[in-house]
Amino acid sequence: MPHTKDQLPDALYGAAQVRELDARLIAAGTPGFELMQRAAHATWRALVRQWPAATELTVLAGHGNNAGDGYLVAAMAQRAGWQVRVLAVGEPQRLQGDAAQAHAEAVAEGVAVQGWQARSELRGVILDALLGTGLNGDVREPYLSAIKTINASGLPVTAVDIPSGLCADTGHVLGVAVQADLTVTFIGLKIGQFTGDAADHVGSLLFNDLQASADIYRDMPVIARRLSPANLPRLAARAPAAHKGHFGHVLLIGGDHGFGGAILLSTETALRSGAGMVSLATRPEHVPAALTRVPEAMALGTSSANQLMGLLEKVSVLVVGPGLGQASWGRALLSAAANAGLPQVWDADALNLLASGFVDLPKDCVITPHPGEAARLLGVGTAEVQADRPAAALALSKKYTAVVVLKGAGSLIAHPDGRLALCHQGHPAMATAGLGDVLAGLTGALLAQGMDGFDAACLAVWLHANAGIQQGKFGRGLAASDLIPAIRQLLEEQAPCLK
Structure with missing residues (x-):
């Protein structure tokens, strides 16, 4: 047929x-x-x-x-x-x-x-x-x-x-x-x-x-499963007596000087995607903007990794990398995160520092590289990654024992056990800065609500891509923040909060 x-x-x-x-x-x-x-x-x-x-x-x-x-x-x-x-x-x-x-x-x-x-x-x-x-x-x-x-x-x-x-x-x-x-x-x-x-x-x-x-x-x-509404992982409906403590506490770490917007995009997405509580560790200079943009998030002005230690004991999921930079400030915060023993999402400069050998990836991680970052993590050229994206995603997953989201046209989600999922949705208007920061925050929020890494990555990629289609209908000029309300709407359609 x-x-x-x-x-x-x-x-x-x-x-x-x-x-x-x-x-x-x-x-x-x-x-x-x-x-x-x-x-x-x-x-x-x-x-x-x-x-x-x-x-x-x-x-x-x-x-x-x-x-x-x-x-x-x-x-x-x-x-x-x-x-x-x-x-x-x-x-x-x-x-x-x-x-x-x-x-x-x-x-x-x-x-x-x-x-x-x-x-x-x-x-x-x-x-x-x-x-x-x-x-x-x-x-x-x-x-x-x-x-x-x-x-x-x-x-x-x-x-x-x-x-x-x-x-x-x-x-x-x-x-x-x-x-x-x-x-x-x-x-x-x-x-x-x-x-x-x-x-x-x-x-x-x-x-x-x-x-x-x-x-x-x-x-x-x-070889792989195509993500579709019929086979997507689903968040369970919430009990009438649910409270914020049931849905995780996400800490987002990043935003060095000049990169404060990236971590704010991730933070707002995590909040709007259902995390029970959201905290943000960023440069002190970015705290006023964070309180203005996302007053619901608890913003910690962080000048050194030592200031993170008490907070790391209270949270359930970390999102590390958006706007992190590769200078000493970002390195110190990434090192503290790597030793925290929590489920984590690593993106952007966290991946570049991982590729450099500065730090080891902890267990229960989701990493979200674009093809250039994937190439650095594998020690090959970007063209080699793009020549066989399924093989690259699986190789990364095995090398780092992590769930891998290889971004790009036809995004791939790979598990160390060999599972591979593919999302072919998306829109060319999504070719703009900040989309990866949104995806990282969304993935962290789904982890915080009890999903395992592979399911969270699959659902996050599908929601992100289809929100891009929804907003891409308006044409060029799509901003990463445009996806956030669309993601919330799609998530409710896919998995209603109430039965």
Whole structure:
């Protein structure tokens, strides 16, 4: 059955796993060519729904099963009276098995099949049936030039299964990748369709399981779970006699000279996300602003780590790093936090100091690096992190024995036991300063209310991303503080305070 992007399954697989699922379907009695026909029908129906006024189709075909899907769609369009051309980038004589049968069907229907050339003209809707999920290594000629021509055409583009050139396992562009407006994918969702470069290439995503039964998926381990309202961790409703002591006491530490705003954003978010009590340890110069902005928080002007000691005995969760800096003041406060024996969220300069070897990460920590911070923590380049974000998130989680939120397009939440969750929501208006400070405060508040680190991180990332979508509808100029009331609203919708 078909699914839109908002109705997708939760399970995310790798390319090899989806090929195994395909093989299971065939072994269970569905001929390969029938599966190809189902995929082609799903693609054709989606294409017509997306562009109902279109009457012309140009298919760019390679020489694998992905091309077979394309030849069958071409035959369907021909029968529907469209003007159809197939530009064969992969030589048709190299087609084998089901793909060769699909090519023969297209030719029998009268579809014009021409060899692709750099000067070939593209017209109508473009169907990318070039490379599929089996690509290893960077795209090479003639596919390189064909993909560049598609992207430069300005025409509507549908990708079969995955945009050619996008790695199904990582979401990394292998040199160049088709920028599709619509992708129709089959049998199992690929993790690479949701993270890294995927957002710039997949477009609208439609999933069709090709009538696979539940038995086909049994015992197939998933690489990750896609976060959705149906599977989010939930805060329990509050008892009528509840009081502030039931919902934790968060202490937020940060805000060196020149960085006071970051820790105030985290503090306000923690308060508005349901923490029972909130305290703030920051430079004394920032206390008046804190009392003005968040009078409900207990603000401690902190000049040295010694001033923290009494407070550390009274709180239940720490959020450390927003605006912390890497000078002696921040180092001293981070060292005190690391020895506190409390669940903690580390962000920003706390992570940079961790990467430098200055301090060890305590147990029960959630760390929230962006790709640059993740690279420093792993001792690699940022490009290496972005080339395989799932692997980087899991590596960080194992190295530091912590729950890791690898931020960015298609944020990933990794647990040391190998669990991996993915949040593909968000909005480009969120590309602004302070969003990480909000996420850190939100995560701390959820920990304080009794969630474990993985659940708190999953819920926080989803709330943060969807608040960004809500506020991003107003366009550019989104401020990090705009997310705070939206997060509160979404949290109440997702987990009402009262039964």
